[in-house]
Each structure stands twice: as structure tokens, then as C-alpha cells.
Amino acid sequence: MTKSITTDELAKRVVNREETLILDVRNTDEFDDWKIEGDSVEIINEPYFNLLDGVDAIADNVNKDQEIIVVCAKGGSSKMVRDLLEEEGFTHAYDLEGGMKAWSEHLEPVKIADLNDGGSLYQFVRLGKGCLSYMVVSDKKAAVVDANRMTGIYERFAEEKGVSIEHTIDTHLHADHISGGRQLAENTGGTYHLPDKDAEEVTFDYASLEEGTDITVGNTTIQVQPIYSPGHTIGSTSLMIDNKYLLTGDILFVKSIGRPDLAGKAEDWVGDLRETLYSRYKELSDDLIVLPAHYSFVDELGNDGSVKARLGDLYQRNSGLQVEDAQDFRKMVTENLPPQPNEHDNIRQTNMGKMNPEAEKQREMEIGPNRCAVHG
């Protein structure tokens, strides 16, 4: 009988909203900073080092027949605590293999739609960090948008679908996670696209992602049309697919909007951000489906586990789009911002190719929440 569960199994449960009780045994600072979330997830925190002399603190509050999944940072302490719980008489104690480290790297693919001309659009949900990336598949070819560092996941997915990745695209220079775009293009012999304005300091070759320069995936079947939309970073670019799907990067999320301060330029970019959200996007069709590069709250996940919304609906209910006064808007996006993502400056340097940390270091740099949004 196996007494461990994988991040894959846990992700399915979160997406399917199955009742799940988690015991997180990391220290409380780490737990408060970042934890597993889900509509159906109940989570308690008790650091492993407080359980070495006995698990009474847990046994007093949890029925021993109840299923409990123990989670720690890397998967070592959770096994020990699971054993302690078993000794105490718990019958359904499990540990999460690889801990939060593995959870932060798990990507859950969800199909968004069939495209015209036979293609498909997939969203990859990074439950442990709130990052969303995309794969456009058409006629044995594929493009990946805002790829995360775990390039192997996209490669395996492409292999399963029998497609080859020809393009990787970053909508902007990311500050919250290390981009896998360049590496993935290298691995697959594809082309890496990045907006020129975000690429002024990069140390590598790339194809420029410009308004009006479409990217073709497969046999001219799918057009990806960049729409220049500065605000989060000066080069932020939105992509449109099939005249129906609008990939907004970190400009517009389902419940919030992008923050303009992650390269230290809130004051400079706040005007661009407002222009994009209150004019450029407003001119587009209300029926476009917005597909962002992040989500902040687990209730943004739909019933199928995807994160998406109709543009017209967002103009009705996204609080970041309801601020009539330009001064109020400026205040909202420049004052009282949440803390900046952990290591955001080093992540930017890495994405520009100026730093090349080892894999283990990259993993550490990304630990924690993404915090790319402003919540109005």
C-alpha cells in the first residue's frame, strides 16, 4: 500500500474540488507566505519540529480515520510526520512526494478550446504559484506562450500530441518566475519571441514580438496577433488567437490588474497601463475570452480548472476596471502595493540572460507567491 501521493494526484483533487485535509509541517513564516490553496482544501499548520515529541496537537483535533495529507518543504519531514501519525493510530495519513518544491513546479494542462481549422488551445495551470502558460497546437506544430522554467513538461505534452514546438513567446519580461521560453526554443529548435522594448538589455538573440508581425503555427491555420499594450513592463504585448482569445499577459487578470512597479517604474508606466485597460482593450469585442498569465485566488479557477473570462464581463466586475478617475487609478496602482515577488530583481536578470543560476538556485528564487497583481 502506498502511503504517498504525487503532486499530480493532489492537483487533480484541487481542480476537481474534492474535500482534502492538508497538514503543512513547514515553519509558520513559510506557511504564512505561501501554501496550497483550493476551494475544497482545508489546511492546518504545525511545524514538524513541534511534533517530534508527539502528535497530540494534531490527534486532538483530527479524527484518526480521516484522510490527512502531510506536506513539507521538500518531502523529508512530511514522511517522518506521516510515520508519527501512523504510530499514533491514524489510518489514512499520506505524505506529498517532493513537498512544496514539487508542488511549485507542477503544471496542470487544461484544454481551453478547439480552434478554427482544427487546432487546439491549452492552458497550463501552475497551481503552486498561480502562473498560467499556453500551448497553441495546430497541424503537428505548436507555439508556447509565457512558458515556465519546467520545459520538460511542455516537451512531453507536445510529444504526446505528436506536435513540434516551433515558437515560444513571452508576452513580456517576467519578474515573478523564470521564463522557460528561451530554453524551450533551444531544446526544440524553435524561435523565441520577446517584445523589443523589454529586451533592451538581454544578452541573447531573439525574434522581436511586434504589433503587426503575426506568428504562424502550423499550415497558416492560426494567427497570433500581437497587440502592443504597455503598462506592466514597457514592452508588454497581448496576443489574439482566432479573433476570439485574448492572451493578456500580466496586464489584465480575471479579478485584478497588473502592477506597474516591478521594474521600479510605477510612475512612468501607470499612464500606459490606464491607456491599455481603459481605451485599447475597451475598443476590442466584449466577446473576447481573456486568458491571463496569472491568477491570484484559487476561486478564479473555473469548474474545469481553467482561468478565463469574457472581456465584457470583466468590464462589469473586475474592480481594477471600475476606477473612473485617473488620479484614483494612479493612487491604486502606485500606493499600498503588496510586497514585490521574492527575488524579482534576480529573476529579471536571469530572464535577460545576465545571470545564469544553477537549477537548484533557480528553484529557490521562484519559491513563494507571484504577487504580480494589484487588487482594487
Added chain:
Amino acid sequence: MGITANETVDAKGLACPMPIVKTKKAISDLAPGQVMEVQATDKGSTADIKAWAESTGHQYLGTVEEDDVLKHYLRKASDDEVKNEANYDDVIDLQVLRNKVDGLEDVTILDVREQAEYAFNHIPGAINVPLGELENRMDEINTDKEIHVICRTGSRSDLAAQKLSQKGFKIVKNVVPGMAEWDGPTEKSTK
């Protein structure tokens, strides 16, 4: 100057939870007030040792990194911190000492905490003679000067001040409460 510890725990190459498990076991053999060095390579051990010390009442002193080995320093919880029974009357408030330090007065500060505590955080210019070594090292201290004795909370310095005045030191002041509340300038001597 290295950092002195009464006991060393080798947890190098061990992943979580082993560094804490070993530390917990080893500290039970230590006398209250003694210092333990924990050597670990698991990066997560710093935050965990700190949090563990906080939850158990032991004192986390600090961590130094040498050749990819993290050396954590802990001081075992000791009763004298708790009872805090002051017997030496000539006390001086921490703030008064602070004013003297800020005013660049020539003050003699005798820090009687363990060397490892002193190494991570002390007032610039303070002399370190741990309480346990004071009897044998009194000749290092000038008998004619006004001496400000300080520790973490004022308990050990109380004992030290009594000893010094018995031995003929003329002006001895116990600084209260102690380094735990000090927010003036400090320096380290961990290298």
C-alpha cells in the same frame, strides 16, 4: 576570531528533518546557558533552527556560512533568564549607557555573555569575558575605571557585578535590562 561552542553537532549532508532532529537530541545533553554549534548543508535549516529555537525557548544566536557549510549557533535556555533576581544595587539604565555611547564618551563596557553571543552582536568597543571565566580573567580589566557590565537580560551581569565589586573594583554598574533591548550601534566579530 572563531566562535566558541561547548558542543558541535554534525548534520552536514542531511536533509530536513534530520538537522533539527539531531539538534534537539544533542541539546538535551547540554547544560543550560551553554552554546551549541550545528553544522548543516541543508539551506532550509537556517529558518527552521530559528523557528524551532523560538518555539522551544532556546536562544538562536546566528549563522555563519563557511565553504558551503552553515554553522548555526544556539544557546540552551537557562533559568537565570527567567528568575531575574537582582541583588546588585548599582544599576544603570540601558538608555543612559546609550547616551554615553552616542556621545562618544570613553566608556568601559564589559560584556559577560558567552563568546558566541558576543560574536554575533555587541556594542562596539565592548570587552568580552563570559561570566564563567570572570574569576580567572579579572586581570584583563582595569580596576580604576568605571565598568559597565552588560549581558542579555541583566541577570548574568548582576552576578558579574557582585563578583567584581567583591574583588575590589571601584565603580561597577550593572546595565539593565541588557543586549536584548539594545537598539544602538552594534558590531559582529564572526570572522
